[in-house]
Structures are given as structure tokens and as C-alpha cells.
Amino acid sequence: MDAATVEAGLKKFIGERTGHEPVITNLARLSGGAGRETWTFDADYGGTHLEGIFRCDPVAGVETSAARTLEYQLLKAAMGAGAIVPEPLWDGDDTFPVKFFIMRRVPGEALGGRLIRGEQYARAREVIPGQLASSLARIHSISAAEHPELLQLTAPAEGVSPAQTELDNYEGVFRTLSPDPHPVFELAFRWLRAHMPNPPERVLVHGDYRLGNFMYDETGVRGIIDWELAHWGDPMEDIGWLAVKSWRFGGQKPMAGIQDYEAFFRDYEAAGGSPVDPARVHFWELFGNLKWGVITISQAFNYFSGRNRTVEMASIGRRTAETEWELLKLLEEAGD
Amino acid sequence: MQDRPTIDELLEAVAGYLRDDVMANTQGRTNFHGRVAMNAIEMIRREIATQEEHLGREWDSLDHVLGIQPMPPHLSEVREALTARNRELSERIRAGDADSGDFRKVVMNHLWWTVRDKLLVSNPALAAEGHVTH
Numbered sequence: 055m056d057a058a059t060v061e062a063g064l065k066k067f068i069g070e071r072t073g074h075e076p077v078i079t080n081l082a083r084l085s086g087g088a089g090r091e092t093w094t095f096d097a098d099y100g101g102t103h104l105e106g107i108f109r110c111d112p113v114a115g116v117e118t119s120a121a122r123t124l125e126y127q128l129l130k131a132a133m134g135a136g137a138i139v140p141e142p143l144w145d146g147d148d149t150f151p152v153k154f155f156i157m158r159r160v161p162g163e164a165l166g167g168r169l170i171r172g173e174q175y176a177r178a179r180e181v182i183p184g185q186l187a188s189s190l191a192r193i194h195s196i197s198a199a200e201h202p203e204l205l206q207l208t209a210p211a212e213g214v215s216p217a218q219t220e221l222d223n224y225e226g227v228f229r230t231l232s233p234d235p236h237p238v239f240e241l242a243f244r245w246l247r248a249h250m251p252n253p254p255e256r257v258l259v260h261g262d263y264r265l266g267n268f269m270y271d272e273t274g275v276r277g278i279i280d281w282e283l284a285h286w287g288d289p290m291e292d293i294g295w296l297a298v299k300s301w302r303f304g305g306q307k308p309m310a311g312i313q314d315y316e317a318f319f320r321d322y323e324a325a326g327g328s329p330v331d332p333a334r335v336h337f338w339e340l341f342g343n344l345k346w347g348v349i350t351i352s353q354a355f356n357y358f359s360g361r362n363r364t365v366e367m368a369s370i371g372r373r374t375a376e377t378e379w380e381l382l383k384l385l386e387e388a389g390d
Numbered sequence: 391m392q393d394r395p396t397i398d399e400l401l402e403a404v405a406g407y408l409r410d411d412v413m414a415n416t417q418g419r420t421n422f423h424g425r426v427a428m429n430a431i432e433m434i435r436r437e438i439a440t441q442e443e444h445l446g447r448e449w450d451s452l453d454h455v456l457g458i459q460p461m462p463p464h465l466s467e468v469r470e471a472l473t474a475r476n477r478e479l480s481e482r483i484r485a486g487d488a489d490s491g492d493f494r495k496v497v498m499n500h501l502w503w504t505v506r507d508k509l510l511v512s513n514p515a516l517a518a519e520g521h522v523t524h
Contacts, residue, residue: 083419235476238501240483248489365427372433375508376516382501390490 055150057081060093060108067149067156074099090122090282094159107140110154112362120206121261121284126155128281131201131258137189140269140277162271164279166303169270170311178274183313185275186268186296187321193278194257194289194327204258209286215252216259216287220341224348231355232348238378241385242344249388251288251334259287264301265310289328293318294338299380300346300373308339340384347377398435405431436511441465444507448472451500455479 061078069075076099084092093108109125121128129142146154169175169182198205210219225243228236261283269276295301297308297315305311309318319330354371356362395403405428412424445468449461452475462471479497482488488497509517 234473235480237476237479237483237497238505240480241488241497241501244483244486244489365423365430369426369430369433372430372512375505375512378501378505379509379516382498382505386498390494 055091055110055152057083059150060095063149064095064097064108064156067144067147068097068099068104071144072099072102074102076104104143105159106143107157107159108154109157110146110150111152113152119282120208122282123153124204124206124284125281126157127201127203128284129157131196131204132189132193132278132281135192135196137192138185138268138275138277139189140279160269160277162269162276164266164269166265166301166311169265170303170305174272175270178270178272179312181274182270183309183318184321186263186310187318187327188325189275189278190260190263190292190296191322191325191327193260193263194292196258198258198286207258207285209256215250216256216291217246217250217252217337217341220287220291220345221246221250224345227352228348232351233355233358236347236351236374236378238381239344239347242340242381245385245388246337246341246344249337251290251331251337253288253290253331253334255289255328256286257289257328259285259289259291261285261292262295263292264296264298265303265305265312266301288334288338290331290334291338291341293322293330294335294340295342295345297335297339298342298346300343300376336384336388340381340388343377343380343384347374347381350374350377397438401431401435401438405435433512436514440507440511444511445469445472447507448504449475451503452476452479455496455500456482 061081064078064081065075076097079096079098081093081095084094091110091112093110095106095108097104097106111122126142126145129139132139133141140160141158142155143158144156146156169179196204208219210216221243228239260278260281262280263278267280268278296310296318302308302311307313308315315332315335319332319335322330350370350373353362353367354374357364357367357371408424408428408431413421413428416424442465445465446461449468449472452472453459456475456478459475462468482493483497488494506517
């Protein structure tokens with residue numbers, strides 16, 4: 055959407071909710087977040103100054119996942135459970151031709167590399183691992199009984215493990231969209247299929263819990279964002295995803311580039327998370343590298359298909375090799 | 391034959407424009423895409439400089455894994471032929487041939503070197519990090 059459309063819609067929508075037509079200033083589209091459009095704005099109405107974020111689907115009529123429509127509800131549930139998230143303000147209606155919602159803007163930035171390397175973030179790097187472990191344990195405590203609206207999120211079918219559900223999903227995407235064969239991915243699918251865990255637990259999995267998907271400043275984490283891949287599954291999935299090589303952004307430690315496995319596991323358990331199973335985390339870390347590899351292929355496909363013709367989408371197809379490199383390392387370590 | 395600048399010199403000029411003009415004078419989304427575009431140009435320069443060597447090396451390595459086949463004489467046909475060979479390797483892996491034993495070792499070794507060549511173009515810093523030597 056263009057800025058004039060967003061501004062007009064925001065005036066109408068906020069005006070209807072607050073009874074005061076707002077003055078919208080500092081409206082700008084933010085970079086990144088390939089799956090959604092994100093706009094920042096200030097709104098002044100009836101003596102209130104609101105610093106807001108407007109999130110919407112990029113194109114009308116594009117099929118949306120349940121998690122995308124439920125992002126507002128997910129934020130509400132996570133805030134209620136005690137996770138650090140931006141405050142959700144209003145769920146969208148039919149003001150725009152696409153699905154949207156509005157949340158309060160949190161200060162800070164999200165870029166992974168800047169957290170790893172920034173001198174001003176030395177103190178933040180000390181507190182963030184503990185905050186991530188604690189917020190993740192809080193998210194995993196959200197129950198379907200208390201949040202029936204979240205039952206619309208995908209869940210493993212009766213008798214099917216979370217691992218098999220996720221593998222079937224991403225293998226399906228890979229086989230449908232990949233223009234090229236990827237022997238390394240075939241090796242990874244073989245290994246993962248032979249080592250699928252099947253724990254009894256089913257928790258709310260964020261699905262994209264990683265460096266780059268939370269806002270931070272010098273004081274630490276300010277808000278976990280990007281809930282579009284949320285689903286029901288194995289809590290170890292989120293922990294393994296946080297260790298994926300690409301999400302270390304050059305950092306030397308495995309967890310988000312800034313923490314060791316064991317220390318993170320301790321913090322997660324201390325915050326009420328269920329006991330960590332390192333073998334399952336390893337499975338999900340290997341799976342996570344494969345999942346990110348498949349996502350790079352599907353994002354490049356967005357360019358080939360004409361759905362999103364940006365240089366960012368096209369270039370991401372050349373990041374697949376990074377995931378193959380890490381998968382070879384993990385497969386070598388795992389043995390047959 | 392075209393006059394100077396060469397392909398590489400022209401791409402260098404475009405990358406310089408993206409870095410010194412676009413990135414230096416923009417913010418947000420345009421600045422971000424300027425950086426992505428500059429990185430893509432630098433990647434293309436590395437690919438042009440190495441593709442003949444890399445494609446030949448991948449072909450020879452696949453000869454070791456799948457048996458010897460003559461490489462097509464023209465570079466334009468090699469990519470398609472390599473895709474077919476990688477499809478054959480993928481099918482053998484899916485059939486379980488590389489689950490263990492000597493064939494797994496041969497396949498893993500081949501993929502190490504092939505992925506490393508891909509990274510030398512797409513992300514040389516990561517390739518330089520290395521890990522286990524083969």
C-alpha cells in the first residue's frame with residue numbers, strides 16, 4: 055500500500071475506536087519482514103500521543119496462515135503469560151483491503167549483527183540470553199484451555215509427532231517450489247526422518263524465535279515480534295531454532311550467537327520451562343537449518359513467481375548454500 | 391568484442407554507485423535494498439571470475455560419485471547437465487544409498503567441496519570460517 059492509503063485508513067480506524075480523529079505523523083514503511091508490511095507512525099488525538107506500529111498483509115487475496123490472522127491474539131496471550139512483547143492495541147477490521155492490526159511501538163532495533171558487534175550493547179548481551187530463555191518459557195506455558203482462539207493454529211494430527219508434522223510441511227514446500235535439486239537437503243531429510251522424537255508435550259511454539267525477531271536496546275529485550283509461524287508442537291523446536299547458524303549473525307556462541315547451550319537450558323528451566331532434552335534440541339537445530347534453507351528457496355520463488363519482485367527476495371536464493379554448509383557440519387557430527 | 395570497460399569494470403562501477411551514492415544518501419528500506427543490490431553485484435563479479443573453474447570441478451567430482459560422463463563442450467549446456475546429475479544424486483540419496491558406508495563418505499566429501507565453491511561466490515567470509523577439513 056502507499057503512504058496516503060495507510061494514513062487515510064489509520065485516521066478512520068483510530069478515529070472510530072477513540073472518538074477523536076487523530077493527526078498522523080512520522081508515517082514510514084520499515085524494511086525487512088518479507089512476509090508482511092510494517093509501518094511506523096505517531097498518532098495524536100484527544101490529548102493522547104500514541105507511538106504505533108501498523109502490520110498488514112502485503113497483498114489482498116493472498117492466502118494467509120492462521121498464525122498471521124491471529125498475530126494480535128498471540129501478542130495478547132503472550133503478554134498475559136509474562137513474555138516481553140509489544141502491547142497489542144487494536145485488531146483490524148475491513149478498513150483496509152488486507153488483514154491488519156495495530157500495536158504499540160517499542161524502542162530499540164532488531165538487527166542481529168548490530169547486537170553481536172555493537173560496543174554499546176555489551177551490557178545488553180549479558181542480560182538478553184536470560185530474558186530470551188524466560189520469555190520462551192512463558193510463551194510455552196500458554197495453554198489452549200485458557201486460549202481457545204489459538205486452537206486455530208496448526209497442530210500435529212492425532213498420532214502424528216510434531217517432528218513428522220514439521221518435516222512433512224517443509225519437505226512438501228521444498229518438493230513443490232525448488233527449481234533445483236539439493237542433495238544436501240536430501241541427506242538432511244533422510245537423517246531427520248530416521249531420528250524423529252515423539253515427546254508427549256504439546257505447547258505453543260513461537261516458530262520464529264530468534265535473533266532478528268525481537269526488539270532490543272541497551273537495556274535488553276524490549277519485545278518479541280514476528281509471530282507468523284506460531285503453531286502447537288514440541289517446545290524444543292524453538293530452542294533448536296534459536297541455535298541455527300544463520301541466526302548467530304557471526305556470533306561465536308550457539309544460542310542467538312551470545313550464549314552457550316547449557317546456560318540457556320538452565321535459564322529456561324529456572325523460568326518454568328519443561329526439562330530440556332539436548333538430543334531433541336540437536337534434532338531441532340538440524341531441522342532448523344534445513345527449514346531456513348527451504349524458506350530461502352520459497353522466498354526466492356516469491357521473486358520468480360512475480361509475487362514479490364524485490365532484489366531482497368531474489369538475492370535470498372543465494373543464501374541456500376549457507377544452510378547446506380551448516381547441515382553438512384551437523385550431519386558429519388551426528389554420524390549415520 | 392566489446393570495448394572497455396570489461397564486464398567486471400562496469401559491475402565495479404555499479405557497485406560503487408550503490409555504495410557511495412545510494413547507500414550514503416538513503417535510509418530505511420531504500421538503504422537496505424541498496425546494500426542488498428551492492429552485495430548482489432559483488433557476488434556476480436565473483437561468479438563470473440570463478441564459474442568455469444567451479445562448474446568443471448563439480449562435474450569432475452560428480453564423475454567420482456556417479457561414474458564418468460563427458461562434460462558438454464559449451465558452458466551454456468553445463469548448468470542444465472549438472473542439474474540432471476544432481477537430480478540423479480538426489481534420487482540415490484532418497485533411495486537410501488548414502489545412509490551409511492563408503493558411498494556416504496564419497497557423497498559427503500563431494501558435497502563439502504561443492505558447497506564450499508558455492509560459498510566462495512555467495513558468502514566467502516563463511517567459507518573462510520571453514521570447519522572440519524576434508
